[in-house]
Amino acid sequence: MKTHFTFFWGKNTTAIIFPGWPGESLESYILALIAVFLLSLVVEWLSHARLIEPSSDNNIADGLRQTLMYGTRVGLSFLVMLAVMSFDVGVLLAAIAGCSVGFLVFGSRVFMRSKVGHSNMDQTDLPPLKC
Numbered sequence: 001m002k003t004h005f006t007f008f009w010g011k012n013t014t015a016i017i018f019p020g021w022p023g024e025s026l027e028s029y030i031l032a033l034i035a036v037f038l039l040s041l042v043v044e045w046l047s048h049a050r051l052i053e054p055s056s057d058n059n060i061a062d063g064l065r066q067t068l069m070y071g072t073r074v075g076l077s078f079l080v081m082l083a084v085m086s087f088d089v090g091v092l093l094a095a096i097a098g099c100s101v102g103f104l105v106f107g108s109r110v111f112m113r114s115k116v117g118h119s120n121m122d123q124t125d126l127p128p129l130k131c
Helices: 026-048 059-084 089-106
Strands: none
Touching (some): 026 089, 059 089
């Protein structure tokens, strides 16, 4: 397995996250790019999701759910980082595109229901990602 320490472009990436994945075929490379794109999209969705009911009376359960969501987001973010560390430009562009589309759909003002001044923290369960 050839390890790259500079960015390159090609379908012959032999390891993105796991050894031997995506393999040597063009179809598996495209599937890997789609997987990285979706993984980045999910990270952005978790960053802007509102999944915990604010009226709940059980703070311990809500705190545990919020901690589980945070841990999931951090773990998925690390997987995206590992994928980008394959130094494949296609993987880098897929990760950037996934984060960008995710922000456009879940975090930007384009799809907000109300334009009245809401802070970002009022609409999400998790604090902004600051790694």
